[in-house]
Amino acid sequence: MFGASLFFACNSSKKITTTAPVQAEKRVGSSHVEEVISSKNLLRFEYNFYNANTEKILGNYDQALRLYLTSLDANPKSAAAMYEVATILEQKQNFQQALHYSKKAAMLDADNIWYQELYINCLKENRRWQEVINAYQNLIKKRPNDIEYYYELANTYLLIKKTDEAFKIFDDLEKRFGFNKDISLQKISVFQITHHTDKAIEETKKLIKDNPNESSYYGILGDLYQDKGEPSKAFDAYKKMLDADPDNPYVHISLANYYNKQKQDSKAFEETIIAFKSKDLDIDTKIKMLMSYYYTTAADTQFKTDADTLCKIVVQVHPNEAKAYAIYGDFLYRDKKPAEARIQYRKAIELDKEKYALWNQLLVIDSELSDNEALLKDSKDAIELFPTQPLPYLLNGVTNLQFKNCNEAVTSLNMGKDYVLDNPGLLSQFYGYLGDAYYQLKNYTESDLAFDNSLKADKNNIVVLNNYAYYLSLRNVNLEKAEAMSKRSNDLDPNNSSYQDTYGWVLYKMGKYNDAKIWIGKAIANLSTINGTLQEHYGDILYKLGDTENAVKYWENAKKTGEASDVIDKKIADKKLYE
DSSP states (O other): OOSSOOOOOOOOSOOOOOOOOOOSEEEETTEEEEOOOOHHHHHHHHHHHHHHHHHHHTTOHHHHHHHHHHHHHHOTTOHHHHHHHHHHHHHTTOHHHHHHHHHHHHHHTTTOHHHHHHHHHHHHHTTOHHHHHHHHHHHHHHOTTOHHHHHHHHHHHHHTTOHHHHHHHHHHHHHHHOSOHHHHHHHHHHHHHTTOHHHHHHHHHHHHHHOTTOHHHHHHHHHHHHHHTOHHHHHHHHHHHHHHOTTOHHHHHHHHHHHHHTTOHHHHHHHHHHHHHOTTSOHHHHHHHHHHHHHHHHHOGGGHHHHHHHHHHHHHHOTTOHHHHHHHHHHHHHTTOHHHHHHHHHHHHHHOTTOHHHHHHHHHHHHHTTOHHHHHHHHHHHHHHOTTOHHHHHHHHHHHHHTTOHHHHHHHHHHHHTTOOSOHHHHHHHHHHHHHHHHHTTOHHHHHHHHHHHHHHOTTOHHHHHHHHHHHHHHTOSHHHHHHHHHHHHHHSTTOHHHHHHHHHHHHHTTOHHHHHHHHHHHHHTOSSOOHHHHHHHHHHHHHTTOHHHHHHHHHHHHHHTOSOTTHHHHHHHTSOOO
């Protein structure tokens, strides 16, 4: 639909939280009835009602509800208290009880519009449509000049598929108020919803006749002809729209839509470019159009070049809008150009550093590019700006581990884990890296505790299962536990050479040399290149099995890779195992 889109809807679910004043005199229908209550009950009512209002303001809705109900015990015909009870019940989604109290409030004070609207809203929530219609009809009788209630009544008729009654409402509006563009636009919207395209076209022509210089009406007419399958008439309407307002960018959007439907892609793109180059077309509209390209080009690469062109135009026309660079970054990242995407995200952050989503994407790209220096700085900046977001702490901790800054890593990880809510996988990662950091600091008690907490959060954290088992084997402690964890990691990922190596090494430490030989052999077979650690481990196992000659060969292979232990030369020279 062209820029001046039609909306057929008024507020249909109003949440009324205003406290109605307590009045001595109550209305029932149109007559005044003096309520006589004892002084004692009046004081009790006012005390509880006042305290209920206080609790409601403080957000203590259960306590407020209890006090409002207590106030009704003192004054059973207080419309104000009925209204407040109904409001809280509605917010708690107890719609049936809310209807009960809202109906009483509406009956007790028929002239209070807040009570009537709450009652209608409760009727809607209970899907009592005929009563909704009756209530709106009563409101229209009381307030015949309030056009909103006519719209609401028509909307209700449409909801229950009584389109003829909805049309009558608009006819009545036009008779009562005369020709009005707002009413006319609502009628067009109803005609479109109900697929009465010819009536919508007729009504649009009336709009144009009333105001022939309003270009948007020609756009509406063109769209209607498009829907009807009359492209030549649609094109004529768009041309008139262009004549009426040649600088209006929405004209070119309508023409672009027209050419798209005619499968004239190049002309459609030309019109889109004209619209995008206009500063009068707001950036949000451009972003919405680009998002359409984003989803389309994800499956069909034909228009990726067009999307890139439009992104560049947006940043040229709107150089001070963060969202212009952000959307361009999204396209580049999607197209596997992380370095180029990062440039755009950084520009967006320069203009609006308070958007966490931009920082999140920046940190992810830093990590993907293995740019640890940038990740260390960016994660620190993100922590300062967003101290309750856990991811920057995690990435800061991991990066400090990469730089062997283990104490800094422990600090970041311990702080960040406390901000993880309802995300056991992420919490498991925090504890897993804490286990690594404490291990590097030789604080084995805290390391084991962190790893245990990680597996409590996620028993299938395969990295922790492997690393924890390996660390225990290096320390030669809790080997049965290490064996169980390592076996589980291999069950979860059967062909991972690193996990097979760990399992083989745990078995070696337990003295199960034949089993160890099998698992280290699997690890070696799963690698296309020679790994020094695996070669040395296999040599150690062969030595334990009495095959010293072949053990030395594997030690020599390990030495050639430069990945062997510090005692590899001594092993080879003495033909003896040193651990």
